[in-house]
Amino acid sequence: MEHKTTEQDAEMTADTTALQVILGTDLGDLVTEYHQPLASEDRRHLEEELEDVQRAQAAAAARLPNLYAD
């Protein structure tokens, strides 16, 4: 059986302690929230920006066969 040194034992203990502290804070104490969606104008504007990202990428992809590097 592999022998662990005292230093290794201390390291393992420290790691376990850190995990115990993190897991001690329960996500269960978070409150579920149902917000009204963002005011329609702001949201529509941002959604349009997002749509435009896809359009620009498709346009860029269409140009790939026309460029050359030697």
Next chain:
Amino acid sequence: MVPVDWARTDVSRAYQLPADRDALIARYSADSNSLQLATIFDYLEEHAADRVFVESPYVDFDYRSEFANLYARMFNPPPDKCERLLFFKDGIFLGFCVARPSVKPVGRSALAPPPSLQPFVSCVARHVVHPYGQQYEVKAWPFLSQDGVYGRCAHAAIWAIARYHHLRHNGPRCSIAAVVEASGTRIAPDKTSPSSGLYLQEVADAFAGLGLPAMPYTPAELSSGQNLQAIVCRYLNSGFPVALSTPRHLTVLIGYGYRDGKLFWVRSDDNVGPYQELEQWNGKRDGAADQWDMLLVPLPARIHVPGEAAEIWARLTLLEQAGAIAETAHIAEELKADKLRIRSYAIDSAEYKQRLRSRGLGEEVVHHHLLTPASVWIWVTEFQRRGVTDSKRVVGEVAIDATSHPRRPQPVFANFPGRVVAWLPGEHAPRAKAVTPVELYDSALPRRVPA
């Protein structure tokens, strides 16, 4: 012609710098003036390097790939072995350069960025070498020059990006032959042919074939609300190199910074060297050579959301979440009034969580984010106080699942002063709670202004 004693064991020895600079350059660029080799020695001068050890012979994985797939079929082939130069200053390892027995001698190389550019290079990976049973390591951008026959600038740029992702993100180790294969330009197995270059579609195919699907950007036709600088900086902030196509040439942007308030880029150009300072593109200066035709951003597969899409959704998330609560509504108002600076980067969520505690977010926020399940890759958007230039400048941040749908990016967690929010897997609505407010905390991004 290579020297008659090329790759013999008795060539191995120590050289002094700067005294032996010219002798070394003469040995390795006998066939031509190698700008790349001269550039490497310029960087060494800036480092004040004092020693070069030559390791001979050296069998190089990448040169052997070129040799096996092209040179071996020649009637009079060059040697199949290389020599490797190892650079030091006061015993500190600065990097290495594999010297090939070809017209363009600079093979696989890794040299620490020169001190004047070091703070601005975003893309460095750890290289470990074992000459004569010793171990040395250096953080550097991987570089090689095209040999001009089997590989061209496009192959060199693809190789460098793929090797960087191999070293940094455990991607596959690919030779130039693998690049040729992935680009779909390999001749039949029993035939060989010099390359005349690649179309960018073939470049994109090569990236995809190497497990690095690339997002394309045309500088002249960006999406609304976006600018080229912001797009490129997001990827560089994430440590993702950006392939830059200029007329008939492909190079790689690997960093950026500001000098006298003006942006500059750090570029790796296989015709010059790994670290070249480049002034901000303005589309008109110096004619065609400055024209940026296309940017390709190869990403580790599993990043489906482009940086700008993640940032748009982070803005929406902040407006929706902070704006809905009286205590945090002022944050949403500040964003609408353009009082917050927005900076985004992609990161492995484990790495993000490991760094959290050092940034002064407050223990409650740290515990919350550590505990919230997250995708392997996340986009993090920092909302920073405008005008604040020291590291404590962040008001709040939103993390987006980089593996989510690009048309509907999914938030993972967020924090604003006095509040944390989590989007837990399988739940339709976010969960939130009040926490002790922290006014400003450290940005994860370095400042990029020269000291």
